[in-house]
Amino acid sequence: MRARQEMDLKRRAGYYREIQEIVWQAVPIIPLHTIKVSVLTRANVTGLIVQADEELGLASVKRRP
Secondary structure (H helix, E strand, O other), X not given: OHHHHOOOHHHHHHHHHHXXXXXXHHOOOXXXXXXXXXOOOOOOEEXXXXXXXXXXXXXXXXXXX
């Protein structure tokens, strides 16, 4: 609360640096975006790759007879 109420910009920046350091130490990863991807294929389709950025890797897709 002190950072939001502080009028002196240098002191305010110091408070926010302190807050950032506390968060950095406490939470090693802060998710900014979560992805939920559902992919269905037939039993005779192999090689489909779903990458972390939701891109589908189709280069190695094969269909078995």
